[in-house]
Amino acid sequence: MNEIIPRYIYGFLNSGLLLIKYCRSCTVCSRLTRFPRYNDPKKLVETREGRCGEWANCFTLYCRAFGYESRLVAPYGVLTLILDFTDHVWTECYSQFLGRWMHLDPCEAIYDRPLLYEKGWNKKLNYAIAIAKDGVYDVTKRYTRKWHEVLSRRTMVTEPSLSSILTNITNETRRGFAPQLLSIIEARDIEENQQIERSLHSEDDESLSLPGRRSGNEQWRKSRSEIGSDNLSSSACPVRLCVDEHVTKIYNAFRPVLHQFIAEEVTKAEAVE
Known part of the structure; x- marks a missing residue:
C-alpha cells in the first residue's frame, strides 16, 4: 500500500470494530482499493x-x-x-x-x-x-x-x-x-x-x-526512515518475494485444515494431536 487516503468507514462486527480504509494501490493509475481491517483472525483467513x-x-x-x-x-x-x-x-x-x-x-x-x-x-x-x-x-x-x-x-x-x-x-x-x-x-x-x-x-x-x-514499497519506507543502510536491490531474488511465495504455499496447504478445525470447534490439544 502506498498513500493512505484519509477516508474511513466504521462498523461493528462480532469480532469488534471494523475499519474500512481506502488506499492508493497503484502509483500509476491511482486506483483506490477498498480495504477492510478485520481483527478476527478467522475472518482474516478468509479475506487474506x-x-x-x-x-x-x-x-x-x-x-x-x-x-x-x-x-x-x-x-x-x-x-x-x-x-x-x-x-x-x-x-x-x-x-x-x-x-x-x-x-x-x-x-x-x-x-x-x-x-x-x-x-x-x-x-x-x-x-x-x-x-x-x-x-x-x-x-x-x-x-x-x-x-x-x-x-x-x-x-x-x-x-x-x-x-x-x-x-x-x-x-x-x-x-x-x-x-x-x-x-x-x-x-x-x-x-x-x-x-x-x-x-x-x-x-x-x-x-x-x-x-x-x-x-512496503521503497518510497513508503523512506518516508518513515525505516529503510536502513542495507542494499536490498543486490539480491537477484528479493527476500520478501521468496518468503511470500513460500508462505502462500504453506497457507494453501493448511487452509482447508484450519477451516475444518474452526468449523468443528476443535480444541488446541485435539488439533496438535
Missing part, C-alpha cells in the same frame, strides 16, 4: 488481506493452532489502531527448548532478532505491549539497548501506573485459573522479567548487522 497487524494476527493463530504458546506484541499506536498507523505488530512464541519467549516477525521473515526495530529500522520505541490469553506484558526492554532514551519517550502515564494497569488486566484474565497453572505461569513471569533485565544490560553485538524494513 491486511497490513502488519493482520499478518501478525494470522501468524499468531497459526502458531497456536500448531500448539505453540504465542502472543501479539504491539508498540503504542497499534493499540489505538484507528488513530495511529505508524507502528508495527509482531509475534512472540514461547520456546520450550530455549526456555524463553522468542521474537518472530512474519512480515519481515525474521526470528529471534529483538533489536531489529531499534538497530535495523532506527525505530524510536516507547511502549511494546505483549497481548496473550493469560495477560498483558510490558516487554519493551527486550527490544532496546537504549532504555534511558526509550524511558524519556514514555510519557503517557507514570511507570508505576502502567505496571498497575497491566497487573490488574492480567489478574482479571487469570481469574478462574487452576492453582497449579497459576503457579507455572507466575514462575515463568518471574523468569522472563529476570531474562529481560539481563538482556537490557548486556553488551550490544556491534558485528550484528540488522536490515532495515523490507515490507
Whole structure:
C-alpha cells in the first residue's frame, strides 16, 4: 500500500470494530482499493488481506493452532489502531527448548532478532505491549539497548501506573485459573522479567548487522526512515518475494485444515494431536 487516503468507514462486527480504509494501490493509475481491517483472525483467513497487524494476527493463530504458546506484541499506536498507523505488530512464541519467549516477525521473515526495530529500522520505541490469553506484558526492554532514551519517550502515564494497569488486566484474565497453572505461569513471569533485565544490560553485538524494513514499497519506507543502510536491490531474488511465495504455499496447504478445525470447534490439544 502506498498513500493512505484519509477516508474511513466504521462498523461493528462480532469480532469488534471494523475499519474500512481506502488506499492508493497503484502509483500509476491511482486506483483506490477498498480495504477492510478485520481483527478476527478467522475472518482474516478468509479475506487474506491486511497490513502488519493482520499478518501478525494470522501468524499468531497459526502458531497456536500448531500448539505453540504465542502472543501479539504491539508498540503504542497499534493499540489505538484507528488513530495511529505508524507502528508495527509482531509475534512472540514461547520456546520450550530455549526456555524463553522468542521474537518472530512474519512480515519481515525474521526470528529471534529483538533489536531489529531499534538497530535495523532506527525505530524510536516507547511502549511494546505483549497481548496473550493469560495477560498483558510490558516487554519493551527486550527490544532496546537504549532504555534511558526509550524511558524519556514514555510519557503517557507514570511507570508505576502502567505496571498497575497491566497487573490488574492480567489478574482479571487469570481469574478462574487452576492453582497449579497459576503457579507455572507466575514462575515463568518471574523468569522472563529476570531474562529481560539481563538482556537490557548486556553488551550490544556491534558485528550484528540488522536490515532495515523490507515490507512496503521503497518510497513508503523512506518516508518513515525505516529503510536502513542495507542494499536490498543486490539480491537477484528479493527476500520478501521468496518468503511470500513460500508462505502462500504453506497457507494453501493448511487452509482447508484450519477451516475444518474452526468449523468443528476443535480444541488446541485435539488439533496438535
